[in-house]
Amino acid sequence: MRGVVFDGKQVQVVDDLEVRDPGPGEVLVAIAAAGLCHSDLSVLDGTIPFPPPVVLGHEGAGVVEAVGPGVTHVVAGDHVALSTLANCGACADCDRGRPTMCRKAIGMPGQPFSRDGQPLFQFASNSSFAERTVVKAVQAVKIPRDIPLTSAALMGCGVLTGVGAVLNRAKVGRGDTVVVIGTGGIGLNVLQGARIAGALTIVAVDTNPEKEAVARQFGATHFLASADGVREILPTGADHVFECVGHTGLVRTAIDLLDRHGQAVLLGMTAPKAEVSFLPAAMFLDKSILGCRYGSSRPQKDIALYAELYRSGGLLLDELVTRTYPVEDFARAAADAERGKVARGVLTF
Numbered sequence: 001m002r003g004v005v006f007d008g009k010q011v012q013v014v015d016d017l018e019v020r021d022p023g024p025g026e027v028l029v030a031i032a033a034a035g036l037c038h039s040d041l042s043v044l045d046g047t048i049p050f051p052p053p054v055v056l057g058h059e060g061a062g063v064v065e066a067v068g069p070g071v072t073h074v075v076a077g078d079h080v081a082l083s084t085l086a087n088c089g090a091c092a093d094c095d096r097g098r099p100t101m102c103r104k105a106i107g108m109p110g111q112p113f114s115r116d117g118q119p120l121f122q123f124a125s126n127s128s129f130a131e132r133t134v135v136k137a138v139q140a141v142k143i144p145r146d147i148p149l150t151s152a153a154l155m156g157c158g159v160l161t162g163v164g165a166v167l168n169r170a171k172v173g174r175g176d177t178v179v180v181i182g183t184g185g186i187g188l189n190v191l192q193g194a195r196i197a198g199a200l201t202i203v204a205v206d207t208n209p210e211k212e213a214v215a216r217q218f219g220a221t222h223f224l225a226s227a228d229g230v231r232e233i234l235p236t237g238a239d240h241v242f243e244c245v246g247h248t249g250l251v252r253t254a255i256d257l258l259d260r261h262g263q264a265v266l267l268g269m270t271a272p273k274a275e276v277s278f279l280p281a282a283m284f285l286d287k288s289i290l291g292c293r294y295g296s297s298r299p300q301k302d303i304a305l306y307a308e309l310y311r312s313g314g315l316l317l318d319e320l321v322t323r324t325y326p327v328e329d330f331a332r333a334a335a336d337a338e339r340g341k342v343a344r345g346v347l348t349f
């Protein structure tokens with residue numbers, strides 16, 4: 001079968017990939033569509049270290065092809081969106097509603113794929129850039145059939161991360177002020193999360209002026225090409241500033257833009273050893289810096305909510321998909337994402 005493989009040096013679309021059958025508690029999914037998130041590109045340049053060879057992709061949707069023993073919540077033929085959280089469901093963190101903190105769900109990549117007898121790692125417990133993948137039951141979230149799979153593909157990272165960061169982590173309140181730095185696939189979902197939460201002033205900042213129209217469509221009340229202008233709109237700063245690029249300089253900017261009691265939410269992925277300096281004295285005014293993994297999501301609950309919000313018109317999904325590409329055109333999709341030509345590019349199988 002076809003898939004996008006990174007061998008540690010180069011990335012290529014192959015057609016001789018194999019995936020093992022689902023074991024107990026696992027689901028085999030035929031991927032229909034998969035979004036290209038910046039985190040996939042960050043594996044290629046080493047910003048996100050991951051052992052090669054690896055099958056990329058971590059945001060996808062498709063149709064259940066088979067289930068292993070013990071799986072009862074989905075059956076063959078069901079439409080599913082895939083999460084990246086292979087959480088155990090049995091530890092204290094899972095039990096308290098924090099599956100993103102489950103220690104079994106991070107840093108233990110499996111190898112369900114092979115090529116010519118050689119095993120390949122699964123990226124983010126997911127590898128949605130493959131015609132078929134095997135995931136844990138908890139990762140396969142059943143979705144209504146009327147959601148196009150090309151749109152549902154974006155639930156599994158962009159929507160969970162961006163909307164979840166607003167609703168679950170920052171807990172933005174009605175009337176709050178929000179700044180979103182970087183309006184790619186993640187930032188746009190932060191914007192719509194802020195709109196859903198009832199934020200009043202929502203300032204989008206992106207160096208690419210072509211992002212203005214889509215940023216406003218997703219909820220921005222203001223758009224700036226540089227964070228320098230934020231104080232003209234919000235003289236005392238913002239209640240919540242979301243860094244959605246992954247630049248250390250912008251992390252500092254986010255902290256500097258906080259109003260009293262404000263919080264900076266760091267969503268962008270910086271290199272593991274990157275450092276940022278800031279003025280601790282300013283934090284005295286009840287300010288906080290929050291990390292956020294994957295929107296602090298509970299995928300089975302949150303994807304069901306987002307599906308309903310989509311159907312009632314409150315959550316935009318179709319509008320996130322600027323372009324679809326057959327998986328063979330991965331290189332073009334990656335180049336378009338790097339150049340900021342798309343909100344999200346989606347690979348299809």
Ligand SMILES: NC(=O)c1ccc[n+]([C@@H]2O[C@H](COP(=O)([O-])OP(=O)(O)OC[C@H]3O[C@@H](n4cnc5c(N)ncnc54)[C@H](O)[C@@H]3O)[C@@H](O)[C@H]2O)c1
Binds near residue numbers: 038185206211247294
């Ligand atoms: N925390 C998490 O769980 C999580 C999950 C998914 C992705 N991420 C990370 O989020 C970040 C964004 O991912 P994405 O898929 O939205 O990326 P993207 O490439 O789609 O978007 C990045 C945006 O930032 C803009 N930008 C670049 N430099 C800028 C600057 N100096 N000032 C303002 N805007 C600037 C670009 O124009 C683009 O619109 C990445 O670092 C990714 O790895 C984190």
Ligand SMILES: [Zn+2]
Binds near residue numbers: 039
């Ligand atoms: Zn992602």
Ligand SMILES: [Zn+2]
Binds near residue numbers: 087091093094095103
């Ligand atoms: Zn657990």
